[in-house]
Structures are given as structure tokens and as C-alpha cells.
Amino acid sequence: MRWTVKSEEQLYRDGWLDIRIAEVDAGGRTLDHRLIRTRPSAGVVVVDERRRVLLMWRHRFIPDAWGWEIPMGRIEDGETASAAAARECEEETGWRPDGLLRPLMTVHPSPGISDSAHHVFRADGATHIGPPTEGWESERIEWLPLADVPSLIAQWEITSGSSVAALLYALSTEP
Numbered sequence: 001m002r003w004t005v006k007s008e009e010q011l012y013r014d015g016w017l018d019i020r021i022a023e024v025d026a027g028g029r030t031l032d033h034r035l036i037r038t039r040p041s042a043g044v045v046v047v048d049e050r051r052r053v054l055l056m057w058r059h060r061f062i063p064d065a066w067g068w069e070i071p072m073g074r075i076e077d078g079e080t081a082s083a084a085a086a087r088e089c090e091e092e093t094g095w096r097p098d099g100l101l102r103p104l105m106t107v108h109p110s111p112g113i114s115d116s117a118h119h120v121f122r123a124d125g126a127t128h129i130g131p132p133t134e135g136w137e138s139e140r141i142e143w144l145p146l147a148d149v150p151s152l153i154a155q156w157e158i159t160s161g162s163s164v165a166a167l168l169y170a171l172s173t174e175p
Contacts, residue, residue: 001027036114042084043072056138081119094132097123120166
């Protein structure tokens with residue numbers, strides 16, 4: 001059954017998120033449901049000629065966990081998703097994706113609570129242009145074998161939902 005929004009009330013808003021309460025009709029039952037609205041994000045899975053993927057080892061303070069992630073960040077006003085993915089990769093890793101970024105997938109990581117959309121692209125290779133301008137984003141940046149992704153997930157070294165989905169999809173579509 002389709003849930004119908006009867007009303008929404010803003011509870012909090014800043015430059016990053018908009019927290020609301022929505023009154024919804026869930027098939028004849030009325031519910032108050034919290035939701036978070038955010039701007040879309042873009043990321044990139046960069047795979048080099050040796051079938052290695054560019055990843056960032058970073059700490060996420062909310063779950064207090066370390067893990068590998070693809071470069072990803074918010075799409076700015078007037079920016080295309082592919083331009084944002086390339087910019088975020090360069091800022092966070094110091095590597096500029098080579099060539100045209102190809103759409104890989106779009107995921108909604110938490111659709112039960114948020115409208116967040118993550119647009120993920122694929123790049124074949126990257127050129128090192130220097131240290132990341134946002135070096136505080138990660139502890140280290142490495143090229144890891146794409147074939148190692150399943151074992152890294154099994155060892156809880158990749159837990160970010162968008163990174164897991166994008167890397168597994170990229171692996172499954174490899175020739």
C-alpha cells in the first residue's frame with residue numbers, strides 16, 4: 001500500500017539537514033513519522049588498470065567505527081552529480097578521476113527515515129594531483145584490489161551502505 005502524506009511540519013533545519021514530522025495515511029491508519037530531508041550526494045568508484053579501487057580509511061564518530069569508503073560528498077548548488085563526484089574525489093583523496101565518469105547507481109541509504117540520495121559514478125583510473133585538500137577526511141588513502149571487497153565487507157572493514165552497494169555492484173559488473 002502507498003503511504004500518503006497529509007502534512008509535514010519542520011522541527012529543525014540547518015545547511016545540512018531538515019528534520020520534519022509528517023502525518024501520513026498508511027492504508028487507513030494515521031501515523032506521525034519523523035523524516036530527514038537532505039541534499040543529494042555524489043561519489044565515485046575509481047578502478048585502475050590493475051583492477052584496484054581507490055578507497056579512504058576513515059573514522060565515523062557516530063557509530064565510532066573505522067572503515068574503507070569511496071569518496072563521496074554533497075552536491076553543491078548549480079553542480080551536476082558527476083562534477084560533484086569528481087570534485088569530492090579530488091578534494092578527499094588528491095586523485096583526479098580520468099575521463100568521463102559513467103553513472104553506476106543511485107541509492108537511498110535510509111529510505112525509511114531519510115530522502116537522502118547518493119549518485120555513484122565509475123571512473124577508469126585517476127591521476128594523482130597532490131595531497132588531498134580535505135586531508136582531515138581520512139586517515140589514509142589506498143588502492144586496494146577490487147576482488148578483496150567481499151572479504152573486507154565480511155571483516156567489517158567496509159560498512160558504509162553506499163560504499164558496500166557501489167563496490168559490490170562495480171565488482172559484479174566487471175568483465
